[in-house]
Amino acid sequence: MSSSMEEVVETLPQHTCSWLKGKITMHKYQDFWTSKQLLVGGILAQQSFKAEPSDVLLCSAPKTGTTWLKSLAFAIVTREKYDESATPLLTKLVHECVPFLERQVEEIEGNRKNSSLPLVATHLPYASLPNSVAASNCKIVYIYRNIKDVIVSNYHFRREAMKLSMEDAPFEEAFEEFCQGISSYGPYWDHILGYWKASLETPERILFLKYEDLKRKPTSNVKRLAEFIGHPFSVNEEKAGVVDNIIKLCSFENLSNLEVNKTGKPEGGSLENRLYYRKAEDGDWKNYFTDEMKEKIDKLTDEKLGHTGLVLK
Numbered sequence: 001m002s003s004s005m006e007e008v009v010e011t012l013p014q015h016t017c018s019w020l021k022g023k024i025t026m027h028k029y030q031d032f033w034t035s036k037q038l039l040v041g042g043i044l045a046q047q048s049f050k051a052e053p054s055d056v057l058l059c060s061a062p063k064t065g066t067t068w069l070k071s072l073a074f075a076i077v078t079r080e081k082y083d084e085s086a087t088p089l090l091t092k093l094v095h096e097c098v099p100f101l102e103r104q105v106e107e108i109e110g111n112r113k114n115s116s117l118p119l120v121a122t123h124l125p126y127a128s129l130p131n132s133v134a135a136s137n138c139k140i141v142y143i144y145r146n147i148k149d150v151i152v153s154n155y156h157f158r159r160e161a162m163k164l165s166m167e168d169a170p171f172e173e174a175f176e177e178f179c180q181g182i183s184s185y186g187p188y189w190d191h192i193l194g195y196w197k198a199s200l201e202t203p204e205r206i207l208f209l210k211y212e213d214l215k216r217k218p219t220s221n222v223k224r225l226a227e228f229i230g231h232p233f234s235v236n237e238e239k240a241g242v243v244d245n246i247i248k249l250c251s252f253e254n255l256s257n258l259e260v261n262k263t264g265k266p267e268g269g270s271l272e273n274r275l276y277y278r279k280a281e282d283g284d285w286k287n288y289f290t291d292e293m294k295e296k297i298d299k300l301t302d303e304k305l306g307h308t309g310l311v312l313k
């Protein structure tokens with residue numbers, strides 16, 4: 001990191017997560033919170049990412065279905081290149097197949113000439129996307145999820161990443177922090193709102209997908225996704241079961257049981273692949289929330305998103 005960038009980051013509001021035993025400090029930049037490393041990567045991306053009209057940005061807040069969306073989009077756009085039994089999704093964590101803007105902008109730009117993969121993933125809020133994204137008019141797919149399940153998913157992911165037991169990482173504190181808007185790329189409500197407003201202004205450019213809808217109606221939503229990103233399924237492909245095969249390939253049951261996702265770790269990375277595959281259960285929040293917590297989140301969600309018609313409770 002350049003010293004000037006370091007200096008800028010040090011001047012920003014900071015918050016040390018006490019429930020993570022002080023192991024993580026978040027910084028607030030352009031109204032969102034994130035770790036120093038991701039923030040620096042995000043600023044670098046704002047300065048150097050040159051989106052092209054053919055790019056497809058896969059956008060999400062953490063723990064809302066990023067891994068699933070990336071797997072589906074990758075399987076859709078590479079279905080002619082790879083035979084089902086030879087897709088890299090079987091041997092690599094999907095985060096190694098689809099680049100992440102805040103960590104890999106230099107690689108993305110450096111590979112432009114050699115790579116035909118149009119996909120780039122990011123957690124940046126809409127307002128903080130590099131200017132080239134709007135200028136290029138490239139497509140954006142946004143996935144969102146029931147806030148209560150996001151809170152639980154976020155709790156376990158960050159706790160396990162820091163190697164803390166549940167006894168050592170009080171859920172109540174993680175919950176309060178999330179409610180205060182201090183979550184990775186949070187406040188989560190603002191993250192959704194930013195993309196939601198943009199999707200109303202330019203619906204042809206932004207597809208909104210709900211994690212729970214994708215689960216309940218995978219076929220129609222996967223077809224929607226494929227069409228939106230410019231890789232629609234032909235009638236013959238549908239008849240041949242290509243849509244169903246992609247859904248099965250990318251299912252939690254399949255991907256979470258692959259050896260690479262059970263025991264693997266990306267080269268040079270510190271997080272185990274299994275952390276991206278926990279339970280994938282709708283309503284797991286019921287095992288953690290008190291009645292008061294439920295009321296608090298419902299109230300906050302009504303206040304912040306009630307007018308949108310988005311159902312997140």
Ligand code: A3P
Pocket residue numbers: 060061062063064065066067068071149152153154156250251252253255276277278279280281284
């Ligand atoms: P849980 O913690 O509730 O199990 P992200 O990919 O944005 O980090 O989100 C992770 C969440 O998505 C985790 O939720 C994880 O289990 C779930 N997930 C990962 N792969 C999935 C898949 N193929 N289908 C459905 N859910 C998936």
